[in-house]
Amino acid sequence: MFELYNPNPSGKAVGDCTVRALTKALDKTWDEVFVMLTMEAYNMCDMPSSNVVWGNILRENGFTKKACPECATFSHFANSHPQGTYLVCTGSHVACVKDGILYDSWNSQNEIVDFYYEKGD
Numbered sequence: 001m002f003e004l005y006n007p008n009p010s011g012k013a014v015g016d017c018t019v020r021a022l023t024k025a026l027d028k029t030w031d032e033v034f035v036m037l038t039m040e041a042y043n044m045c046d047m048p049s050s051n052v053v054w055g056n057i058l059r060e061n062g063f064t065k066k067a068c069p070e071c072a073t074f075s076h077f078a079n080s081h082p083q084g085t086y087l088v089c090t091g092s093h094v095a096c097v098k099d100g101i102l103y104d105s106w107n108s109q110n111e112i113v114d115f116y117y118e119k120g121d
Contacts, residue, residue, distance in 0.1 A: 002078075024098060086117060
């Protein structure tokens with residue numbers, strides 16, 4: 001199932017998918033996540049959208065990165081994960097799946113999962 005989700009304060013839906021996905025996964029505001037990413041990027045001398053930057057934030061918040069060789073589309077992933085919180089990722093896009101619902105600012109159901117992060121207990 002897909003649900004339109006865009007917490008960007010200006011309503012923008014391009015270029016901030018990492019921020020948007022993390023807001024849903026971490027239950028934080030867009031501003032809070034943006035500051036977290038910016039500070040982590042500063043500390044690492046990297047860009048806020050870098051996979052390693054937001055990956056560190058997820059690990060610090062109890063998420064584990066997992067390969068997904070058997071995964072197909074975001075929609076298939078959401079349907080086969082009816083419970084839990086996940087960030088599903090392509091090489092260039094990130095969205096949040098929470099309790100079987102894909103949250104994104106556009107209908108990304110047909111995107112192919114490359115890897116994902118799963119929230120631990």
